Amino acid sequence: MSRLLVREVQPGLSRSVGGSGQDETMPQKSLASALAAIVACVALAGCSSPAATPDASAPPTSISDSPQSPDATPSAPPIDLDAPLAALEAEYDALVGVSALDTGTGRRVDHRADERFGYASTIKAFLAAQFLHDVPAAERDERVTWTQSDVDAAGYSPVTSEHVDDGLTLAELVDASVRFSDNTATNLVFDRLGGPTELDTSLAALGDETTEVVNVEPALNDVEPDGTDDTSTAAAFTADVTTILTSDVLADSDRASWVDLLTGNATGDTLIRAGAPEGWTVADKSGGAGPIRNDVAIVTPPGRDPIVLTILTTKNDPDAAYDDALVADAARVVLDALE
Numbered sequence: 001m002s003r004l005l006v007r008e009v010q011p012g013l014s015r016s017v018g019g020s021g022q023d024e025t026m027p028q029k030s031l032a033s034a035l036a037a038i039v040a041c042v043a044l045a046g047c048s049s050p051a052a053t054p055d056a057s058a059p060p061t062s063i064s065d066s067p068q069s070p071d072a073t074p075s076a077p078p079i080d081l082d083a084p085l086a087a088l089e090a091e092y093d094a095l096v097g098v099s100a101l102d103t104g105t106g107r108r109v110d111h112r113a114d115e116r117f118g119y120a121s122t123i124k125a126f127l128a129a130q131f132l133h134d135v136p137a138a139e140r141d142e143r144v145t146w147t148q149s150d151v152d153a154a155g156y157s158p159v160t161s162e163h164v165d166d167g168l169t170l171a172e173l174v175d176a177s178v179r180f181s182d183n184t185a186t187n188l189v190f191d192r193l194g195g196p197t198e199l200d201t202s203l204a205a206l207g208d209e210t211t212e213v214v215n216v217e218p219a220l221n222d223v224e225p226d227g228t229d230d231t232s233t234a235a236a237f238t239a240d241v242t243t244i245l246t247s248d249v250l251a252d253s254d255r256a257s258w259v260d261l262l263t264g265n266a267t268g269d270t271l272i273r274a275g276a277p278e279g280w281t282v283a284d285k286s287g288g289a290g291p292i293r294n295d296v297a298i299v300t301p302p303g304r305d306p307i308v309l310t311i312l313t314t315k316n317d318p319d320a321a322y323d324d325a326l327v328a329d330a331a332r333v334v335l336d337a338l339e
């Protein structure tokens with residue numbers, strides 16, 4: 001089992017491995033501009049490769065000494081939105097963790113960014129990245145089967161519950177996990193990759209020593225008060241997404257496939273997408289259970305570089321149901337400030 005290994009992409013150069021296995025070096029635009037082109041391509045033209053049929057480029061094999069520290073994004077003073085976000089916390093009787101980074105300007109917003117929250121299904125975005133890194137293209141059409149008892153044990157499984165008799169390919173399972181938050185599909189992908197410990201180790205290789213991946217579905221949603229299992233912080237998730245997007249941790253075709261999966265998420269329309277200004281594209285992965293409601297997103301304004309935004313929320317009353325409007329309102333406050 002390989003880890004997500006990171007090599008920073010050097011300014012002005014892009015290293016890729018073609019079908020012949022030979023490295024090719026070519027000029028490129030800034031990382032943020034290149035990322036904007038990928039996101040625009042996926043959102044407007046649908047030109048990214050699907051997870052089932054990406055180019056069979058070899059994954060990178062080196063790791064930087066400090067993957068999440070150096071990056072090509074310029075720095076800028078943080079934007080202080082503590083007052084309006086605290087007002088939302090009071091209105092919804094909840095806590096809100098926010099970490100936003102404008103990859104073009106370096107402007108950022110942080111609110112409770114280093115406080116832990118249960119991550120719920122947002123972890124499926126990083127499981128998909130791990131899959132695209134670890135599983136060669138030729139193996140992604142392998143058909144997997146399961147039982148009704150697997151579905152019953154996993155809980156919410158809108159896609160896999162319809163395919164107990166015929167199964168799905170690995171690539172289709174990843175699609176179901178991200179786009180439809182299918183729990184059985186998620187557990188089968190975890191199985192293929194070696195379980196939660198392997199994803200936890202891979203995130204650590206990205207520089208994320210904060211996120212604690214311990215359980216599969218549905219147990220990953222049961223977060224103990226003051227516990228760290230199956231939790232992360234908004235700052236850690238924003239750093240993880242930024243690293244995946246601005247390093248060569250994934251081959252170009254796999255990075256485009258990953259953004260495509262997030263762009264097609266069917267469970268996030270009432271979250272960050274609802275709070276984004278008109279005309280901005282949102283590629284996201286949502287998560288929610290009990291009092292927890294989260295969204296992790298790549299938000300791209302027209303003609304600009306993407307904004308990476310993580311919003312993690314939990315109600316103060318552990319028996320209260322989560323509220324989509326809180327995430328949407330928090331996104332609106334943050335993105336309006338970055339407009």
